[in-house]
Amino acid sequence: MNFDLTEERQMLQDTLRRFLREKYDTATRNKIIDSPSGMSEEIWTELAELGVIGALFTEEQGGFGGKGFDIAVVFEELGRAGVVEPFLDTAVLAGGLVADLGNDEQKALVEEIIGGACQMAFAHGEPTSRYDLNRVQTSAKVDGDDIVINGHKAVVVNAEAADHLVISARESGAPGDDAGISLFLVPADTKGVTIQGYALLAGGRAAEVMLDDVRVPSSARLGNAGEAFPAIEKRIAAANVAQVAETLGAMETATKLTKDYLMTRKQFGRPIGTFQALAFRMSDLLIEMEQARSAVINAAGHLEADRKARESNVSAAKNLMGRAGRLVAEDSIQLHGGIAMTKEYELAHIAKRIVMADHRFGDTDHHLERFIALAAA
Incomplete structure (x- = not known):
């Protein structure tokens, strides 16, 4: 399995990361969260114009991606920036089911979804x-x-x-x-x-x-x-890949914020990140990050495999991500101290995203039991 991004995916990642770095800061997100709709129509339209939604559908469905790694690339960047717009629900889940099962008239809505004109x-x-x-x-x-x-x-x-x-x-x-x-x-x-x-x-x-x-x-x-259950299960698997990739992106932001803070905050005339106890805890976070990334790659790479391989790898990734994500979220907050809990600081939102992601589409315990059952089947 080749883990390197294709030229097209690398371009998509770079474009999306650059856009979100410029347009989606903490103040902007907080304003969006506090709005009546809980999302930004402007951001949604601009990201659709960049081709972000199109990357979540196959060429046969009117897009230019739709594979596991396409989904992972998009959602890792959305997670890194803490984007709250409903790309998973409109495109991967509801829109994906329409694209998978719909007749010609129903599938016409997919073009509207990709263009940013339809929400689902x-x-x-x-x-x-x-x-x-x-x-x-x-x-x-x-x-x-x-x-x-x-x-x-x-x-x-x-x-x-x-x-x-x-x-x-x-x-x-x-x-x-x-x-x-x-x-x-x-x-x-x-x-x-x-x-x-x-x-x-x-x-x-x-x-x-x-x-x-x-x-x-x-x-x-x-x-x-x-006869819809197999299609539902397959789409939930894709949603889980999106979820773990999004959580990975959020974990990367959390660890970066923590590392920067440890090397900026000083006690006794030197950065607290140079203290051995804190350096060891930071090392543990980085190790968990590498395991999490491997799990995301594994799940994304098996999304088009047969049912047992697909579901087993998705459940394994979801279980590992839930455990690793909780550790990263909790330790990042502890290493920051009180500042990590303030709404104006980026980590406050990111940590909540990481923890709550474990409870959607099945938590760690659910997916551990499911993985065991699939292995025994």
Whole structure:
């Protein structure tokens, strides 16, 4: 496996890093987080024009990337800068499912997503589902030429800003069955859809989505009835690659801020970073960083592999990143002292992003159990 970036990916990384360094500082992000929408339309449009969203789709889907390393390159840079705009939810998850399963009319929305003109959200998780992707209780019943959807979707990131929701619902089987789950592309303003939004701790916004007799035509279904689970699992794997790459970028920022602080703050006439005890702790962080980077590369490199290899490597990476990320976040704060907790300082946001990333798409314990189960299968 060649770990070197291709010329195109290197160019994308350099362009994105330069843009975010110039346009996305701490004050700008804090202003975005405090805004009613929790995102910047200007930043979103400019990044779309740079081709960032297009890099998350394959050439067949209208983009120019879409592979594991394309996703990792983009999200590592987004994580390094602490970007809160919903690229993962619009492009990797909801948009990716439309690109994977949609008919020609539905796939036309992908071009709008890539151009920055369309926002989406993936309404899948439910109050009782925890991290189990197949625990879907939301129901979809055929009524003539229409389908009627009822249920409650929890923590739907970007739901308030979304033009369309990709909603999972069960057409047959029982909660916990892989078979019987379908996906539906539903305009967010459809009658019966109620969105109750709130801010997320690490930036951005999510919502509880209530579905009360939501009536859509059967043409709103993505793919075949009851056969959506494999596509959902594959897209969540891609989202996990994006998440661990984003966390890696955030960890790099945290360690850099910590190193700079240790070499700037002085006690007894010399930088505190020269004290042996603190130097050892900093060395531990750098070692964890290298392990984390290897895990991200491994997960990204296996994203197009068969299911067992893909899911095993994704769960291994998510488990390691959760443990390493918590260590980096906690030690960075401790080595900084009180300044690390102030909103105006970059590390305060970055540390929250690292810790909260472990709780999306499955935490360390969940993925450890999952890795063991996959190995035993």
